[in-house]
Amino acid sequence: MLTIKNLHASIEDKEILKGINLEVNPGEIHAIMGPNGSGKSTLSSVIAGKEEYEVTDGEIHFEGEDISELAAEERAHKGVFLSFQYPVEIPGVSVTNFIKTAINESRKAQGLEDMPAKDMLQKIREKAELLEIDRRFLSRSLNEGFSGGEKKRNEIFQMAMLEPKLAILDETDSGLDIDALRIVANGVNKLRSKDNAVVVITHYQRLLEYIVPDFVHVLHNGKIVKSGTKELALELEAKGYDWLKQEAAV
């Protein structure tokens, strides 16, 4: 589904991703862990199509197609979704209007008519329930004044509405208390199928108890320095990252 080969990316002439290789197949869950500043958010932004980052080498293929030249919205239309580490506040646009616009623009790109208002409402209600989101919350301005946890829950609500093939969750667990974490993880698990895949970026083993990964990768200084199964996450939790940094330096 997602194939990344030797990906190098920089911003303002500073190289941040230094040769990433990653293969994600349908039905799989991958976790990417790594210390602060190692390039996790950069990797997600580059996959999602942020133009500020310059891809200097390597390839990003999605379902067999090179997407590295596509606009962010085109990648979204193909089924790539990014849950932001820091969701942006947009005063003046309600959650409902925003998600309606997003869905209908994606439909338009696929040559479909707007979703009938009734179906839209029904879907919004259903997904809001899944994530235990209050109806009043939906008429508030997007992310404005939301707590950290509300913002993250809102990201997963959008994911549930848009039903992407590949979801990248960038530190969705940070800022969540244990109840919210359970709700969010439950939401993600409900949306899983053999046809879609999830990349979970996290610092902590905690989220991975709920969203159990098939593979765990460690990103350090712009490179994946170690890959393994879910046991690797436990090892990292116990030992920290220092031993890996040393290993990588050798």
Next chain:
Amino acid sequence: MELKDKLVSSFMAFENQIDVDTTVHDIRSEAIKVFEEKGFPTKKEEAWKYTSLNSLLKNDFSVFPKEEVALDFKDIKKYFIHDIDSYKIVFIDGVYSSYLSETTHEGMDICLLSAALHKDKYRQVIENYFNKVAKTDDSLTSLNTAFSREGAYIYIPKNKAVDKPVQIIHFATGNEAALMLQPRNLIVVEENAHIQIIERHQSLTENPVLTNSVTEIFADKRAVVDYYKIQNDEQNASLIDNTYISQERESNASVHTFSFGGNITRNNLNFYQKGERIDSILNGVTILGNKQHVDHYTLVHHAEPNCESHQDYKGIFADKATGVFNGKIIVDKKAQKTNAFQQNNNILIDDKASINTKPQLEIFADDVKCSHGCTIGQLDEDALFYLRTRGIPEKEGRALLMYAFANNVLESVKIPEVKSRINKLIAKKLGVNLGFDL
């Protein structure tokens, strides 16, 4: 001949043409003297530093249209808010059009200034109100006063809530190569009466038009006046709008100015508070492109204690469009416990677009809350990326952010059909269809 000379020399002929009582005649004669002495304002004057009328004044404007032109309603329907029932006062090239209008004298007067100026039964009102709040030493206002013949006359008696909005629309047909219009409106809203007014100036061709309009509004005790100005004129149409509002205690007056088009638009908006617990609201959304220019020049004069004023102007400027916001707030020594808010936020889309924004506070009372702020920025690129990752294309994303930016001003529009029309005009201006109204 220069326009100023042409106007001054045609004044006598004009004055002989119309039949008014001596009070009005005296007011006019005084006014033409002020204009003759001061002439059109130039950039040398502080108040006109950023707006030049020079290029406009080179046009050979007709001051009186030669012949009357008829318009078919179906051709101009789109300029009305036509999905609501309303009173209408419509002018074509400055001349009242009875078949396009819908006026009333039942329990109130929603009709013509020309009638009010020369019918005996209105004499008292004219003496009490005509030219009483307009600035008599202002040259353009004086020019209008000298030539004031036609416009809307609205008189709402005590405790009357007008059942539907009033639309005042001025069409310029292009029948003249270049036309100057000077509409004059007088609006008196008595104690505890309510009214909503929508005003529009619309040229129908590319021919140059210059409108120098004066509106006087008197809001008596507890009166509520909501005024909406829709400015979306043709590229060669310019407007100088001079609006003066006198408010008595506990009255509430709001003016929303939506500036989306035209050549040069100058909005001189003046609020004079004359009693306690008054609220004055001045809101604006300006979205300009090409070489359009809009200058918002506002004044709120707080003269009594315990009053409020709220100004919120949002501007979006693309291409080579230019904007000015000058917001003056005067708080007299006596006007303790005044709350005066002023906000002017702008987004510049292109390098060549510009905005000059300046608050001007003259505060003589010590116990007041005055806040003002102005910002000039670009669209938030991080927000745009966020929208795009959700499948919203760049163009629509930019439009959505601009909508969002202007949204809180739209929220205060009380007539839903006006709000939805403004939404549509904004969408059209931005070249998108977002499929929902904010």
